[in-house]
Amino acid sequence: MKHMPTREFRHLATVEEAKRLFFDAIGTGIINEVDAVKIQDITGRVLARRVIARKYLPAYDISVVDGYVVRAIDLHDASSRNPTVLRLVGESRLGELPRIKVRKGETVAVATGSVIPKGGDAVVMVEHAWTLSGSRIEFRAPVGVREGITGKGEDLRPDRLVLERGCRLRAEDIGVLKALGLRTVRVVRRVRVGVLSTGNELVDAVRKYDSAKVVDLNRPVIKAMLRDLGAVAVDMGIVEDDEWAIKAALRAELARTDMILVTAGSSVGKKDLVAGCINSLGRPGMVVHGIAMRPAMPTGLAVVRGKPIVSLPGFPVSAMVAFRVFVRPLLAKLVGVSETPEFTIKAVLSERVSGARGVRTFVRVKVKRTGDGYQAVPLKAQRSSILTSMMDANGIVTLPESATLIEPGTEVSVTLTGNLAT
Amino acid sequence: MKHMPTREFRHLATVEEAKRLFFDAIGTGIINEVDAVKIQDITGRVLARRVIARKYLPAYDISVVDGYVVRAIDLHDASSRNPTVLRLVGESRLGELPRIKVRKGETVAVATGSVIPKGGDAVVMVEHAWTLSGSRIEFRAPVGVREGITGKGEDLRPDRLVLERGCRLRAEDIGVLKALGLRTVRVVRRVRVGVLSTGNELVDAVRKYDSAKVVDLNRPVIKAMLRDLGAVAVDMGIVEDDEWAIKAALRAELARTDMILVTAGSSVGKKDLVAGCINSLGRPGMVVHGIAMRPAMPTGLAVVRGKPIVSLPGFPVSAMVAFRVFVRPLLAKLVGVSETPEFTIKAVLSERVSGARGVRTFVRVKVKRTGDGYQAVPLKAQRSSILTSMMDANGIVTLPESATLIEPGTEVSVTLTGNLAT
Numbered sequence: 001m002k003h004m005p006t007r008e009f010r011h012l013a014t015v016e017e018a019k020r021l022f023f024d025a026i027g028t029g030i031i032n033e034v035d036a037v038k039i040q041d042i043t044g045r046v047l048a049r050r051v052i053a054r055k056y057l058p059a060y061d062i063s064v065v066d067g068y069v070v071r072a073i074d075l076h077d078a079s080s081r082n083p084t085v086l087r088l089v090g091e092s093r094l095g096e097l098p099r100i101k102v103r104k105g106e107t108v109a110v111a112t113g114s115v116i117p118k119g120g121d122a123v124v125m126v127e128h129a130w131t132l133s134g135s136r137i138e139f140r141a142p143v144g145v146r147e148g149i150t151g152k153g154e155d156l157r158p159d160r161l162v163l164e165r166g167c168r169l170r171a172e173d174i175g176v177l178k179a180l181g182l183r184t185v186r187v188v189r190r191v192r193v194g195v196l197s198t199g200n201e202l203v204d205a206v207r208k209y210d211s212a213k214v215v216d217l218n219r220p221v222i223k224a225m226l227r228d229l230g231a232v233a234v235d236m237g238i239v240e241d242d243e244w245a246i247k248a249a250l251r252a253e254l255a256r257t258d259m260i261l262v263t264a265g266s267s268v269g270k271k272d273l274v275a276g277c278i279n280s281l282g283r284p285g286m287v288v289h290g291i292a293m294r295p296a297m298p299t300g301l302a303v304v305r306g307k308p309i310v311s312l313p314g315f316p317v318s319a320m321v322a323f324r325v326f327v328r329p330l331l332a333k334l335v336g337v338s339e340t341p342e343f344t345i346k347a348v349l350s351e352r353v354s355g356a357r358g359v360r361t362f363v364r365v366k367v368k369r370t371g372d373g374y375q376a377v378p379l380k381a382q383r384s385s386i387l388t389s390m391m392d393a394n395g396i397v398t399l400p401e402s403a404t405l406i407e408p409g410t411e412v413s414v415t416l417t418g419n420l421a422t
Numbered sequence: 423m424k425h426m427p428t429r430e431f432r433h434l435a436t437v438e439e440a441k442r443l444f445f446d447a448i449g450t451g452i453i454n455e456v457d458a459v460k461i462q463d464i465t466g467r468v469l470a471r472r473v474i475a476r477k478y479l480p481a482y483d484i485s486v487v488d489g490y491v492v493r494a495i496d497l498h499d500a501s502s503r504n505p506t507v508l509r510l511v512g513e514s515r516l517g518e519l520p521r522i523k524v525r526k527g528e529t530v531a532v533a534t535g536s537v538i539p540k541g542g543d544a545v546v547m548v549e550h551a552w553t554l555s556g557s558r559i560e561f562r563a564p565v566g567v568r569e570g571i572t573g574k575g576e577d578l579r580p581d582r583l584v585l586e587r588g589c590r591l592r593a594e595d596i597g598v599l600k601a602l603g604l605r606t607v608r609v610v611r612r613v614r615v616g617v618l619s620t621g622n623e624l625v626d627a628v629r630k631y632d633s634a635k636v637v638d639l640n641r642p643v644i645k646a647m648l649r650d651l652g653a654v655a656v657d658m659g660i661v662e663d664d665e666w667a668i669k670a671a672l673r674a675e676l677a678r679t680d681m682i683l684v685t686a687g688s689s690v691g692k693k694d695l696v697a698g699c700i701n702s703l704g705r706p707g708m709v710v711h712g713i714a715m716r717p718a719m720p721t722g723l724a725v726v727r728g729k730p731i732v733s734l735p736g737f738p739v740s741a742m743v744a745f746r747v748f749v750r751p752l753l754a755k756l757v758g759v760s761e762t763p764e765f766t767i768k769a770v771l772s773e774r775v776s777g778a779r780g781v782r783t784f785v786r787v788k789v790k791r792t793g794d795g796y797q798a799v800p801l802k803a804q805r806s807s808i809l810t811s812m813m814d815a816n817g818i819v820t821l822p823e824s825a826t827l828i829e830p831g832t833e834v835s836v837t838l839t840g841n842l843a844t
Contacts, residue, residue, distance in 0.1 A: 040642045060634065095635050096634050111693055155803075171650060174639070174643045175742075176809055178643075
């Protein structure tokens with residue numbers, strides 16, 4: 001039993017400094033491998049090659065109403081007193097190319113979406129036409145040229161940029177890509193993230209109730225957070241507080257993943273082996289170790305062989321906060337998109353919250369609807385050892401480094417982490 | 423070729439009326455079948471049975487710092503001038519139940535998370551203790567009782583309500599459920615939604631470029647939107663504009679799904695067969711047909727044998743808007759949660775937008791960051807036939823029934839449908 005001399009973090013980087021140093025050390029870091037995915041499976045993926053239209057959309061002039069295709073000039077003098085009667089010569093059916101033409105004095109029936117027959121240059125809505133007999137249709141007003149028609153290429157033309165490289169694809173994009181006749185698009189491969197837990201006390205499940213073993217919560221939580229953000233979580237299991245074991249695990253997975261997240265052992269105590277292990281694997285190693293934030297002060301941000309390794313604190317609350325602050329923007333960076341926006345609302349603080357000067361404090365709150373707005377109630381237990389504080393919260397209020405307290409009644413910005421309580 | 427007399431919607435319900443009539447006709451409608459899912463797979467699912475704690479969390483008094491367990495009374499007189507020296511009698515190791523006790527004049531070393539040995543009632547941080555020799559530790563200040571300790575059950579106690587029935591589960595909940603020793607929880611079964619497209623002109627892919635066939639965009643788009651919201655999409659394919667075929671498709675799938683979405687044929691023209699087909703299947707049938715909204719006016723909301731059927735307009739833009747307005751809250755209702763919140767931001771309108779009195783207008787906009795806020799630029803093409811208007815938009819401004827126009831420079835609320843443009 002050896003007691004090391006007291007070690008403390010010598011310098012705490014601010015959150016912004018830490019992010020900048022870390023991201024600079026990673027460089028561009030964008031994944032340049034691509035997957036070809038079917039159009040129906042694109043949502044959430046990031047486009048790797050821009051899409052240029054190669055077709056006209058619509059491919060033909062089409063009618064946007066149910067009605068009659070006419071030559072606008074034929075209805076030039078039409079009025080209620082002096083209606084114009086045209087001869088109905090046929091119908092342009094949906095899904096068929098019309099062989100019929102619209103000649104002087106003639107009209108052709110169309111449904112919404114039908115192709116406009118040659119010769120016709122306007123569509124009169126069925127509500128504004130009267131059938132006199134089977135083939136005689138009466139019109140009581142003129143119609144503008146192109147009225148009722150969406151022209152060939154009005155939606156998309158060849159060579160128009162449809163979607164830019166690096167955009168996050170949505171269900172709304174599927175329609176256009178399908179309409180262009182595409183079956184697959186190339187997207188950035190998903191980020192592969194190794195997730196390792198360290199600690200002699202950890203097990204995946206407690207079998208005996210008289211055991212002091214602790215169920216590892218960080219791996220399942222972090223894996224779920226990664227999946228929610230579209231990344232692939234590679235489970236690296238639990239290793240004991242043993243330098244050889246930690247190094248072996250990191251070395252093996254570093255080659256197969258884009259990033260590794262290690263939980264626990266992130267501080268500077270005698271059992272905090274992670275920083276040393278990371279530094280032994282390659283340059284530059286730990287870029288930032290110790291951050292002026294609460295919770296999650298003992299967080300380490302490292303880069304080894306161009307790949308990020310994040311050393312997260314062992315308390316799940318701290319690990320989740322550090323994940324949100326550093327890993328979430330990193331995942332966006334690796335696929336080449338700007339940071340995934342977090343949703344914030346304005347709420348009135350119900351109680352005083354306090355932090356320390358120079359430290360960014362993340363206060364877990366419960367946001368509730370009030371008559372005309374929202375109220376943010378700070379959870380009583382803000383200690384990082386209290387797991388329920390993250391579950392019970394649906395929002396986080398960030399107290400900046402410059403503020404040491406916020407008085408009740410102040411309007412604050414709340415980042416939502418869950419559904420609003422009613 | 424038969425021309426029906428002109429038919430128009432006699433009455434247009436407002437969006438709010440439509441929703442109320444539709445939801446009332448469905449009744450509670452909550453799915454009461456449950457799935458047992460593994461804790462790691464719960465995100466996005468809805469809890470079907472409330473979870474009550476059956477354990478203490480933490481299970482023992484634990485240390486929240488690296489340091490020394492003491493009897494607070496022993497350090498009562500400790501000061502820099504008159505330090506107290508205690509005898510180090512052992513260590514409480516992580517993951518092990520300590521057999522050692524803390525007796526008068528003794529101390530035991532602990533790491534963060536270790537169980538507090540019997541007799542000890544406070545932990546002094548390692549930074550505030552000095553090792554004189556291998557077994558003599560010096561303390562220069564008193565310590566409060568319970569300091570440095572998270573007590574047994576301080577996080578959770580037996581019989582505490584952990585998560586209420588009907589909550590939408592998140593990654594943040596995984597930690598607590600795992601800590602309670604749970605392996606699975608019961609969640610509401612996913613909503614199964616049939617998706618049917620109608621139209622003679624529709625095909626799944628166009629093979630010939632000289633064809634007037636149209637690729638069905640609605641099914642892939644709607645299926646993706648359903649998946650994004652955690653529902654299961656059941657692809658019912660394309661049927662022609664044929665009453666027998668539409669009825670047969672609806673009847674077959676109604677028994678196997680919780681809801682059906684039918685696209686196209688939703689208006690009152692001669693090819694609009696869907697309303698008639700739905701009404702022939704059972705009571706009450708169409709509850710609302712024709713809604714004072716733009717786009718998507720010809721939307722139908724029906725209930726047959728207790729199951730909702732939504733008749734969506736054929737233009738994909740209209741179908742997507744009607745989906746957002748009616749189907750999205752319905753999916754939440756069926757799993758028993760309050761409506762999935764949509765994220766909104768405030769933005770300054772760049773150009774005048776106009777609607778019609780009594781009609782709720784959904785204006786597709788592109789939201790851009792400006793120096794200190796956001797600007798919403800309405801897309802030029804607002805016609806429902808212009809597919810790119812939905813793809814190019816990242817937000818929707820809702821013009822209420824009472825407003826016919828909004829002037830440029832006005833601050834409006836924008837519902838985000840995509841990432842913010844930079």
